[in-house]
Amino acid sequence: MKYLCLVYLEAQKMRAVPDTECMACGDGLRGRGVLVAAEALQPVETATTVRVRGGRATITDGPFAETKEQLAGFYLVDAANLDEALEIAAKIPPAREGSVEVRPVRQLEA
Amino acid sequence: MTDNDPIARQIEAIYESESRRVLATLIRLLGDFDRAEEALHDAVRAALEQWPRDGVPANPRAWLVSTGRFKAIDGLRRQKRFDPLEAIGDPAEVPSTDPLAWADEESVEDDRLRLIFTCCHPALSPDAQIALTLREVCGLTTEEIARAFLTPASTLAQRIVRAKGKIRDARIPYQVPQREELAERLDAVLRVIYLVFNEGYAASSGTSVVRHDLAAEAIRLGRLLVELLPEPEGMGLLALMLLHESRRAARMSDEGDVILLDEQDRTLWDRGQIAEGVHLVERALRSRRVGPYALQAAIAALHAEAATPADTDWGEVVGLYDVLIRVEPSPVVELNRAVAVAMRDGPAAGLRLIDAIVDRGDLKDYRLLHAARADLYRRLGRVEDAHAAYARALSLTRQEPERRFLERRMREVGRA
Numbered sequence: 106m107k108y109l110c111l112v113y114l115e116a117q118k119m120r121a122v123p124d125t126e127c128m129a130c131g132d133g134l135r136g137r138g139v140l141v142a143a144e145a146l147q148p149v150e151t152a153t154t155v156r157v158r159g160g161r162a163t164i165t166d167g168p169f170a171e172t173k174e175q176l177a178g179f180y181l182v183d184a185a186n187l188d189e190a191l192e193i194a195a196k197i198p199p200a201r202e203g204s205v206e207v208r209p210v211r212q213l214e215a
Numbered sequence: 216m217t218d219n220d221p222i223a224r225q226i227e228a229i230y231e232s233e234s235r236r237v238l239a240t241l242i243r244l245l246g247d248f249d250r251a252e253e254a255l256h257d258a259v260r261a262a263l264e265q266w267p268r269d270g271v272p273a274n275p276r277a278w279l280v281s282t283g284r285f286k287a288i289d290g291l292r293r294q295k296r297f298d299p300l301e302a303i304g305d306p307a308e309v310p311s312t313d314p315l316a317w318a319d320e321e322s323v324e325d326d327r328l329r330l331i332f333t334c335c336h337p338a339l340s341p342d343a344q345i346a347l348t349l350r351e352v353c354g355l356t357t358e359e360i361a362r363a364f365l366t367p368a369s370t371l372a373q374r375i376v377r378a379k380g381k382i383r384d385a386r387i388p389y390q391v392p393q394r395e396e397l398a399e400r401l402d403a404v405l406r407v408i409y410l411v412f413n414e415g416y417a418a419s420s421g422t423s424v425v426r427h428d429l430a431a432e433a434i435r436l437g438r439l440l441v442e443l444l445p446e447p448e449g450m451g452l453l454a455l456m457l458l459h460e461s462r463r464a465a466r467m468s469d470e471g472d473v474i475l476l477d478e479q480d481r482t483l484w485d486r487g488q489i490a491e492g493v494h495l496v497e498r499a500l501r502s503r504r505v506g507p508y509a510l511q512a513a514i515a516a517l518h519a520e521a522a523t524p525a526d527t528d529w530g531e532v533v534g535l536y537d538v539l540i541r542v543e544p545s546p547v548v549e550l551n552r553a554v555a556v557a558m559r560d561g562p563a564a565g566l567r568l569i570d571a572i573v574d575r576g577d578l579k580d581y582r583l584l585h586a587a588r589a590d591l592y593r594r595l596g597r598v599e600d601a602h603a604a605y606a607r608a609l610s611l612t613r614q615e616p617e618r619r620f621l622e623r624r625m626r627e628v629g630r631a
Binding site: 147150151152153163164165166167185186187188191207208209 | 336337338339340343377380381384385386387388390392
């Protein structure tokens, strides 16, 4: 069984934990053979939201607007650029019901 | 260097005509907006140093592109602490080697389109799209944009920085969209241009020459887009803007009061803009892929071509609104159609259609609906109703010239 651990932080605490500590944590879990994938995300200013209604995808800047919505799962995709990532996101079925936030990953700095 | 210096003037003229093209190509070559802007800066500085001494090169655009590119790459190498011995000689000597490779006509024009589509990418907020387009495509300074939009310069600067950060970090591609998504992405570009135009057009209330410039800037952008990508809706939007703009001198009295279409002095209309607009409408309609901008422009063209209000082909206007409602249904379009029907079939027919919109619950607080309704009551001699409708429109309007206009009409109607 796999588990997805989502990290939520207040904006001003996004970089509160040193990257080296995150890397050490990831290395530790990988060493125990339990880590499938783990990434740090760029801050929310870099997010784009896709919605599909009536078969049409609409794209807006920023995270989802409805605060009632919460993260329900994630797909890690490898795309050439944002356009390709948005095209993939529009094909994810829950996009019809809720929304998919597309966020670029951030490279951890050693 | 003085203003009288012919080389300085020539460099300035080259900068005026080429800097946006050079920037668009440098963004492609360097993959980053900020780096490209810095490279453009460095290239221009090098031109100011070298051209007065060595003469203006045969292809100044290619020279600026390759000089900018070289300086940026040189700078990157230095940053990465490359062995200084490996650095390539004097940067200024390199551009002459192969200046045309970077900047042939076709790829440069493609780069301009790439820049437009990237600045208007839907992943950026509408505010950011507008600011970035005016900054990068039109070359307006941050201060100029801030003044035109009555926004603090710091807010605007931050908006642009954030947008460029998102383009870089989220990797928004620097490309013209694929065929299948082109129509939708073109809509976003057209929306940005029309928003810029309306910002300038709506603000022509005397005080602000700067804001008026936005209308001119939008028309310039529209022309550039049609030149690079001759799509019917682009032509439609350019036509629509030109036809609106052609009435600028006639739509406001010397005292700053609004003059409606049927009371305007049509000799003040700009015939050149009308001719260009009408020509573009015809081109757009011939394409048989008619969209909302081309239809609105076709309606504006019918007004523009009528020598007097009575000469307007109202039957044709109503017909175009019928098509527009099918293409893009909206209560506001219905209201405009109702007004045209009133002109064709009399005020009572128009009033019935407006009542139907209100009964459905739409546009209840839309000042122009109440103003239109008041006007139809006035023409029917229903003074009491007209008075009430003008009062309702007045309570909803915030623009000073519009308020004065409604008050004048209200006085003219008098009270029963």
